[in-house]
Amino acid sequence: MFQEERIEAIMEYLREHQRMDVKEICDRFDVSRDTARRDLVRMDEIGLIVRTRGGAMLPTLNRAVTAYKDRMQRATDEKRQIGREAAKLIRDGHYLFLDTSTTVATVAEHIRTTGNVIVTNSIDIAAKLADNKSLKVHMLGGQLELEHRFLFGATALAQLADYYVDTLFLGACGISPDGLSYPHEEDGSIKREMIRRADRVVVLADHTKFGKQLFYKVAGLDDLDVIVTDREPEESMLRLLERHDVELLIVEGDNQHD
Structure with missing residues (x-):
């Protein structure tokens, strides 16, 4: 299963259950903890979820979800x-x-x-x-x-x-x-x-x-x-x-x- 497919499946689960932990992602999709964490990082980057201790949840604020870019540059200070x-x-x-x-x-x-x-x-x-x-x-x-x-x-x-x-x-x-x-x-x-x-x-x-x-x-x-x-x-x-x-x-x- 590709990452995009897992992300879609994770979102379906979250819409029903609100929260999902890393272990459950590993068990449901037969992936490593590192892979599960990379999926969550990607979902967080594009604004789909809020990362929590050990997993993810849907944002609780009532507002639209949009795509985001990381514009930060390295600092020398x-x-x-x-x-x-x-x-x-x-x-x-x-x-x-x-x-x-x-x-x-x-x-x-x-x-x-x-x-x-x-x-x-x-x-x-x-x-x-x-x-x-x-x-x-x-x-x-x-x-x-x-x-x-x-x-x-x-x-x-x-x-x-x-x-x-x-x-x-x-x-x-x-x-x-x-x-x-x-x-x-x-x-x-x-x-x-x-x-x-x-x-x-x-x-x-x-x-x-x-x-x-x-x-x-x-x-x-x-x-x-x-x-x-x-x-x-x-x-x-x-x-x-x-x-x-x-x-x-x-x-x-x-x-x-x-």
């Missing part, structure tokens, strides 16, 4: 390589959360798609997006954290309750076997609510974040779908990520701490 690679995951018309990370801010610099609706609590990211007329930007309200320049609190959380998005782009301070952790509970509570309201969670983290454990746990590894980083983590972490069906995207170039 190592700091922006992670953000540029992550921006490649965005499709036209996708609804997005962008959190307050400085690496996520580089995603904002490299958005080349149109018709996106973006929600953020970062005043700097909102400013970066302000001149892009093809985007709609929603700024969360609340109390301003002066040092790190993000908005938080009950007002921001209440606003988040009204939103649901395709993808969350999330920075990381620490990634350990226990999951993602951050130094500030105020920021962490916003990130946790964003995770609950996103079909897909994409984490941006340079290699120095692996193995770190900070004060406030926001999510377990099973809450994550993709990690974009600049260096492969140690073998034990690789096995954990594979066990939790977290896709690892590694950019090329020298490493630079964000």
